[in-house]
Amino acid sequence: MALIRLDHVSKSFGDRIALNDVSLSFDPGEWVFVLGPSGAGKSTLLRVIAMAEKPTSGRVEVDSEGLLAGSGGKRVPVRRLRRMVGVLGQEFRLLPDRTVFDNIAIACQISGMWSLGEIRERVNPLLDEMGIRGKEALYPNDLSAGEKQRAALARAMARHPRILIADEPTGNLDPAAAGQIFALLREICARGTLVLVATHAEDWVRRHPGRAIRLERGILRSDATEGEPEGEVVPR
Amino acid sequence: MMEPVRYVLKELYRGLEKHRALTITSVMSISSILLIFLFFLMVLQSVSRYTDQLESREEVSVFLNEGLSRGDLQQVEASLRAIRGVDSLRYVSKDEAWESFRTDVADEALIQAVGTNPLPASYVIRPTADFRNAEGVRSIAREAETVPHVEDVRYAGEWVLRAEQVVGTLEKIGLALGLIVLVGVLFVVGATTRLSVQTRLDSIHLVRSLGGGFLFNEAPFLAEGFLLASLSSLLTIAVARAINDSLADGLFRLQFLPVPTLALFVGVSGLLGLLGSWIAVATLPRKWLL
Numbered sequence: 001m002a003l004i005r006l007d008h009v010s011k012s013f014g015d016r017i018a019l020n021d022v023s024l025s026f027d028p029g030e031w032v033f034v035l036g037p038s039g040a041g042k043s044t045l046l047r048v049i050a051m052a053e054k055p056t057s058g059r060v061e062v063d064s065e066g067l068l069a070g071s072g073g074k075r076v077p078v079r080r081l082r083r084m085v086g087v088l089g090q091e092f093r094l095l096p097d098r099t100v101f102d103n104i105a106i107a108c109q110i111s112g113m114w115s116l117g118e119i120r121e122r123v124n125p126l127l128d129e130m131g132i133r134g135k136e137a138l139y140p141n142d143l144s145a146g147e148k149q150r151a152a153l154a155r156a157m158a159r160h161p162r163i164l165i166a167d168e169p170t171g172n173l174d175p176a177a178a179g180q181i182f183a184l185l186r187e188i189c190a191r192g193t194l195v196l197v198a199t200h201a202e203d204w205v206r207r208h209p210g211r212a213i214r215l216e217r218g219i220l221r222s223d224a225t226e227g228e229p230e231g232e233v234v235p236r
Numbered sequence: 237m238m239e240p241v242r243y244v245l246k247e248l249y250r251g252l253e254k255h256r257a258l259t260i261t262s263v264m265s266i267s268s269i270l271l272i273f274l275f276f277l278m279v280l281q282s283v284s285r286y287t288d289q290l291e292s293r294e295e296v297s298v299f300l301n302e303g304l305s306r307g308d309l310q311q312v313e314a315s316l317r318a319i320r321g322v323d324s325l326r327y328v329s330k331d332e333a334w335e336s337f338r339t340d341v342a343d344e345a346l347i348q349a350v351g352t353n354p355l356p357a358s359y360v361i362r363p364t365a366d367f368r369n370a371e372g373v374r375s376i377a378r379e380a381e382t383v384p385h386v387e388d389v390r391y392a393g394e395w396v397l398r399a400e401q402v403v404g405t406l407e408k409i410g411l412a413l414g415l416i417v418l419v420g421v422l423f424v425v426g427a428t429t430r431l432s433v434q435t436r437l438d439s440i441h442l443v444r445s446l447g448g449g450f451l452f453n454e455a456p457f458l459a460e461g462f463l464l465a466s467l468s469s470l471l472t473i474a475v476a477r478a479i480n481d482s483l484a485d486g487l488f489r490l491q492f493l494p495v496p497t498l499a500l501f502v503g504v505s506g507l508l509g510l511l512g513s514w515i516a517v518a519t520l521p522r523k524w525l526l
Contacts, residue, residue: 052445082447093442097250110448114239155446 001064003028003162003194004049009058011044011218018044019055020218026196028162031189031210034198041218042198046165049196050085051078063162083111086156086164086193090171092148094140100127100151101136107158126154130184146177153184164188166197170204182208240451247456248463251432259464262428266468267475269420270505274476276413277497278490280406285491286399294368296361298380299388304357308385315383316359321367321376326360333358356387370400418508425461425512432457433517458513465509469502 002025011019019041026032034042047053048060062081094103104123113119127133130150132143140148149169156164166185170178186208189195199205205212214222252259298316300309309327316325328336333355338347361380363372377389433440443452480492493501 050445079447079449082445087445093438095439095442097254097439106443106448106452107446109243110443110446110452114243 002026002061003063005059005061006048007059007061009048009055009060011041011048011053012056017218019048019215021058022215022218022220023058024213024220024223026163026194028194029189029192030194031186031208032194032196033205033210033212034196034215035202035205035212036215036221038200039217040215042215043167044218045215046167046196046198049163050087050165051082083159084162086159086161088149088153088156088164088166088169090168092140092145092152092172094148094151094155096140099137099139100132100143103140103151104155104158107155111159122158123154126157129187130154131180144177145172146174146180149173149177149181150184153181157188162193164193164195166195168199169197170199170201178204244451244455244459248459251436251456251460252463255432255435258428258431262424262464263468263471265424266421266465266505266509267471269417269424270469270472270501271475273413273417274472274493274501275490276410277501278476278480278493280403280410281493282490283399283403283406294363294373294391296363296373296377296380296389296391298359298361298383298386299356299390300358301385301387302356304385312383312385313359316361316380319361319376319379321363321372322361323364323367324362326362328358328360330355330357421465421505421508422512422515425465425509426516428464429457429461429513429516432460454514454517457517458510461509461511461513461516462506463509465512466502466506468509469505472505473498473501 004024004026006022006024009019009022010017022041022045034045036042044053048055049062051060051062063084094100095106098106101123104126105119108119108122113122123136124133127136130153132147132150132154135143135147135151140151143151149172153169164185169185170181173181182204185195185197197204211223211225213220298312300312304312313325313327316322330353334353337355341347361376363376367373367376373391377391380386380389440453477492480490
């Protein structure tokens with residue numbers, strides 16, 4: 001059963017159409033690239049999935065719960081659904097006045113985990129996995145760009161999300177740090193998390209092959225898994 | 237349960253420390269507004285107590301015609317007792333009145349000049365508790381004037397009435413001042429909260445995107461509003477006390493407000509702060525928050 005289902009979703013900002021009648025579905029554990037030039041609608045698609053934007057029309061279902069377009073639709077527990085989603089952006093978006101540990105811990109606290117012991121049990125393995133053990137007492141300004149992004153990834157993973165959304169996650173990183181981030185994302189995906197990565201850099205698609213969705217001016221141009229021919233939209 | 241509270245307090249501290257200058261400015265501004273109001277409350281309390289004292293001393297003196305018989309006196313007494321609002325009567329004979337006058341004046345030459353006792357006998361009426369005010373005393377006096385053999389009726393009710401009018405006017409001014417204080421505190425706390433929110437917008441956006449709700453976004457700001465106003469009220473009390481103590485005893489020294497009133501003052505100020513920050517957060521443009 002699909003984890004996310006988009007049914008004829010459109011999103012407009014005034015006169016500008018960011019997404020135009022897009023229908024897609026995603027399964028748990030999928031590795032998906034969202035490709036396209038600037039303004040193609042990649043970020044809007046991810047924001048709609050992350051419930052940061054409400055579609056103008058159409059329906060988004062996350063884990064069988066709907067986020068309806070327009071007014072008068074049934075209220076859905078957006079906050080609860082958001083907690084199922086980990087988000088990683090190009091900007092690291094770490095809280096500058098908190099340590100690395102606290103930046104990761106806040107995701108646990110938002111989920112209702114308040115015991116410091118439990119939080120440590122959750123955060124410490126993530127620090128190890130992301131290779132930032134020893135940096136937990138530092139503030140974001142004391143970290144390199146790669147370390148910041150790994151701390152942001154640790155925070156995104158702190159609640160064991162079923163969906164991880166990465167919007168240009170390597171945009172501000174050098175190739176070595178970017179490679180580390182992709183390797184970590186791949187490991188996370190291998191554990192059953194649906195990972196959606198929006199990127200301009202198509203060489204990462206060749207290095208980490210998987211399903212690739214291509215958007216152009218808000219229209220879904222192709223949806224192909226590795227080995228399938230591009231150029232046709234395969235309904236799922 | 238304690239951990240979320242601790243989180244909010246930690247955030248509160250973080251916010252106050254981050255905007256130390258803004259915090260100090262806000263506390264000073266709110267204190268200035270509250271100080272005016274607190275002094276006004278003290279003036280109101282003093283005037284009100286003075287009026288109460290006048291009322292407690294309120295008596296009506298009913299002077300009688302000369303040469304009344306025992307039967308006439310009994311008739312007058314019965315008529316006076318029948319007036320609504322009369323608690324007790326005390327008869328003051330001509331001799332008692334003269335003796336009292338001599339004691340009060342204590343000037344033998346003046347007493348010699350007056351010669352024979354010119355003072356009339358009288359009844360002194362003590363009103364019941366609910367008639368010990370200007371209107372009550374006046375109504376008793378008006379009825380007493382109509383009793384046969386009564387020559388004149390005197391009372392201090394006019395003073396009470398005027399004092400009550402002054403208190404009434406002061407209470408109206410107090411109400412207006414209270415409204416100004418209310419708006420002032422709401423405005424200052426609201427502006428402070430908005431500035432505070434603006435400087436932490438990135439954090440708010442981030443925490444919201446992680447699914448953080450009231451506890452993580454609104455609660456620290458509400459706590460900040462409550463704390464700022466409560467601290468300001470405590471500072472106001474300390475400053476008012478110092479000013480009042482520094483004034484010389486006499487006309488300008490006011491009696492300080494009792495502890496329960498001060499506690500109420502702090503509590504209401506805190507709630508005003510809470511309300512101010514709540515309005516500020518609730519009316520923020522949505523684009524600020526998501």
